[in-house]
Amino acid sequence: MGFGCCKKRKNSQELTDVERAIEIVINNFHCYAVKGRKECITPNELRDLVGQRLPHLAESVGTLDDKIECHGDGDEAKLQFGEYWSVMGDAAKGCRVTKSKK
């Protein structure tokens, strides 16, 4: 699930690389936030997303399960976009730590 389902912005060629990057992370949320109709994502959807779309960064998100489990039922609980962004931030921080160790 979630692959190739993202709409692309018509004028994406005008965006900077960073803006395009942010848009990709947003689209990724929309792709997996199926039950919540793109407004929120369930814990199980978020787990799928991390496993499938962040295979190399997933190990950075070690506390993901702890984080999302406290939100309740895996199929029913609703995580807002801000919580999703926070998880992506944890992956990014882990990525920075890993790189600086090398």
Place this chain on the structure above:
Amino acid sequence: MGFGCCKKRKNSQELTDVERAIEIVINNFHCYAVKGRKECITPNELRDLVGQRLPHLAESVGTLDDKIECHGDGDEAKLQFGEYWSVMGDAAKGCRVTKSKK
């Protein structure tokens, strides 16, 4: 400043689009976090970053000045990566609102 100064990962072709996107947002921080030697960014560096790299999303980050002003002197205060990621999240949220209004 800040343009074209980012190192690219050698094995970036192995990453998914979302992982590459996260890496771009990380590299963007490193490019502008000059005074803090890539560990932290000053309010003025963050202003430059938003103005130059998020020209289309900058209007979404309307409360940026309020956010970063409370951190103190524009050239001396130090914002951690997590605070930078939070500002990028505000830009992303604003982007989502803008798109849903269209």
